[in-house]
Amino acid sequence: MATASDDAGGRSMYLIDGRRVMVSDLLEAGLIRAGAKLRFRRNRIGVTYEATVTDQGRIRLEPDGEEFRSPSRAAVVAAGMHAVDGWRAWLVVDQDRLLDSVRQELLDRTISRTAAAARSEDDQDPQRVHERLRQARGHAEEGNPDRVTVRELLRIWGATDRGDQVSKIEADLANHGLVTSPSFRAVTLDSTVTLTTPRDEPEEAVTAALSGDDNGPAAEDDEADSSLNVRLTVGNISPLRGVESVGTHSPLKEAITKMVINDYSQLAVLNGPRNVRGAVTWRSIAQAMHQRCDASVADAIDTHVEVVTYDRDLFEVLPTLQQREFVFVTNVSKEVKGIVTTADVARRYGEMATPFFQLGELDQTLRWILSRAVDLPTVQPLCSRTIKNFNELGFGDYQRILGNREVWGKLDWPLDRQVFIDRLDAIRQLRNSIMHFHPDPVSDDAIATLRNFNSLLHQYRDPA
Structure with missing residues (x-):
């Protein structure tokens, strides 16, 4: 039977293990009272803003009465600023400390209880x-x-x-x-x-x-x-570790050597870390040397280059990449620190697509095997839901069907049924993870697991 302390512990775990603390949490914990006065002072311009904590844990701006759940949103609207950390802006007047300090006390208490x-x-x-x-x-x-x-x-x-x-x-x-x-x-x-x-x-x-x-x-x-x-951002493709570059007054031989040694198709031409003059490419080098045999980097600069920020949506940049074949990437300090090429994008999309193709192949192969080994009436009672044909089977169904001794016996495979089902369950969990999109490539170990299982199925897919 759950106790009050269990409920408090569960709520505490939820509070510090999954969501952001709100002012209402401080109110419920007794760390701040309804009606408490808040003050946000911008010392640089000498302006002060006042607010009150409501009994619902919202922040009411004075004197207009507009209410906000978020301290930051309340501060932004009060001051007309683009962005502000409201937890470090609002002072709890009767406690003479910032909301952030009250929040940290709540976290400390919650952690101690947990x-x-x-x-x-x-x-x-x-x-x-x-x-x-x-x-x-x-x-x-x-x-x-x-x-x-x-x-x-x-x-x-x-x-x-x-x-x-x-x-x-x-x-x-x-x-x-x-x-x-x-x-x-x-x-x-x-x-x-x-x-x-x-x-x-x-x-x-x-x-x-x-x-x-x-x-x-x-x-x-x-x-x-x-x-x-x-x-998926440009920065998810480029590691922002810096780019190989030459200066405008560098000899063309230096640029060519750097490109050959590193197997690059282009180099940045920089005058300082934030000043991009253009790029040197094999095409621009050929054009410069065609015009004069003693051409320099300055003669070979292609000024039609694109520079994008690391947090730019990759899909927005694809048309430029298709046309220019590369873009330079700036970091949070506006320094040119990366490059993304069409080859980089093709490689990343290959990494992202491979597990989907492997899962698709595995799904179709399992369905093909079962449809030839057993009839539909044998399969239907083993599924957790009503199915009308083999095309409606999912990975959970495959586990239940192949876990059945009668079905497994009809395959007549010289394999251990439990080991096979355990691996199938691991693949089901892997599939669930893959289907929830995130920007990171699936691990090599996971890809190997899928490939090896597909190879196994192809080896034994013909029914006895």
Whole structure:
């Protein structure tokens, strides 16, 4: 029988292990009271905004009375700013501390309660994540933010790709006042991101843009924590580790040598990390040398190049890639750090398509085998739903049918039935993961599992 403490523990686990903390959570926990006054002061321009916490845990702006569930949205509307981290903007007047501080107290309490009720190592995972992110927040506030690869970041949650845990990861980061720069969604698994606090002052953003030192993402509206974001970006293709380049005054021989040594079809021509003069390609080199045998890089520059940001939707760039064959990619600091070519895109789409083709082949082969080994009336009682023909069978049905001793006996395969069914179940789970789109390639081990099983089926597919 569930107890009140069990309910509290379950709710606590839900709070810190899957969604963003809201003001209503602080109200329910008794950490803030209805009617509490909030103040948001922009010291640089000397303007103060006032608000009140409602009994529903919403923020009511004064004096107009407009209400918001999200502290960030309330701050954005009050100040007319593009983006602001409302948790670090609103001061709880009677406590003389920021909403963020109250949120951290709630997280600490929740984690302590969860840790006390932990019955297994898995139950302790939220505490481990909390401690790691609290440490990262401290480093960020000290001006020494943690830098990790996306792969290392995911490992904090025990994840290997940006699949079904992405929303949970984003919620945990947000609850600790952290963002990644660049966004961990928009780059490759081996790209490095910085765990930092969001930039929200528009004056700072302008200064950063003018100086070319725009290293931090703007604060997000925490009301959008469930927003759909499944785009494949240019940064998911390019690792942003830098591009091979030459200067405008470099000898053409240098460009040719770099291209030959690295098997490149083009090089960037840069005057500084953010100033793209164009590109040198085999075509532009041939045209330059055709006109003058002593041509230099300056003579061979193709100025008709495209530069895109790392977070640009890849599908928007495809027409340009088709026409130009490559685009240069800038990082969050506007530095040219990557290149995406038509070959890169073809390779990535091949990686993405291969598991789907393998699953399709496996599905059709299993259906073909069963339709020739047994009749439909034999199969129908073994399925969890009513089917009218073999084309309606799914992977769960294959497990139940082939797990039946009578059906398995009709195949007359010299294979162990339980080992076969166990592998089929692993493939079913793999299929479920593959069908939920995310930007990371399916692992080589997973592809090998599918290929090996297809090979096995082809070897034994003829019924006895």
